[in-house]
Amino acid sequence: MTSVDTLDQVSEILSHAEKKCVARGVRLTDKRKLVLSSLLQMNKAVSAYDIVDYCKKQLGEIVPAMSVYRILDFLQEQQLVHKLNLVNKYVACCEIACDHSHEVSQFLICSSCHKVKEIKLGKITEAELRRDVEEAGFKLVSPQLEINCLCEECVKASN
Numbered sequence: 001m002t003s004v005d006t007l008d009q010v011s012e013i014l015s016h017a018e019k020k021c022v023a024r025g026v027r028l029t030d031k032r033k034l035v036l037s038s039l040l041q042m043n044k045a046v047s048a049y050d051i052v053d054y055c056k057k058q059l060g061e062i063v064p065a066m067s068v069y070r071i072l073d074f075l076q077e078q079q080l081v082h083k084l085n086l087v088n089k090y091v092a093c094c095e096i097a098c099d100h101s102h103e104v105s106q107f108l109i110c111s112s113c114h115k116v117k118e119i120k121l122g123k124i125t126e127a128e129l130r131r132d133v134e135e136a137g138f139k140l141v142s143p144q145l146e147i148n149c150l151c152e153e154c155v156k157a158s159n
């Protein structure tokens with residue numbers, strides 16, 4: 001997940017995202033930018049309805065939930081957003097502003113506050129994972145891994 005602290009950082013990341021979309025022959029429309037911007041500013045895993053509420057309360061924009069879902073699908077196809085199946089929520093990709101090819105993501109998801117940390121699997125680990133899956137008689141559909149964790153803040157709060 002991309003962590004941003006300022007609106008300047010959001011603007012810079014959106015600029016990179018727009019360039020990537022143009023290079024792929026697709027448009028990052030104003031509504032798509034709004035949804036991506038919301039994900040960047042919320043800094044945690046969120047649902048489509050969380051995005052609807054954020055857009056309305058924080059940005060003064062009304063975006064229907066069905067539109068948010070379609071936009072999230074588009075952003076996911078463009079590798080700008082990840083869907084976390086473990087919690088059925090979304091996060092912005094931590095590599096939007098990078099120009100290199102992406103490695104397989106592994107997500108550490110706090111089960112309490114839904115904070116997410118995106119880390120990368122090395123190429124060797126991905127190859128080993130694929131081999132182990134095939135040896136077990138399965139076909140790997142997605143190498144994305146999601147691990148249920150507790151972040152440091154939630155661990156401290158529970159003590």
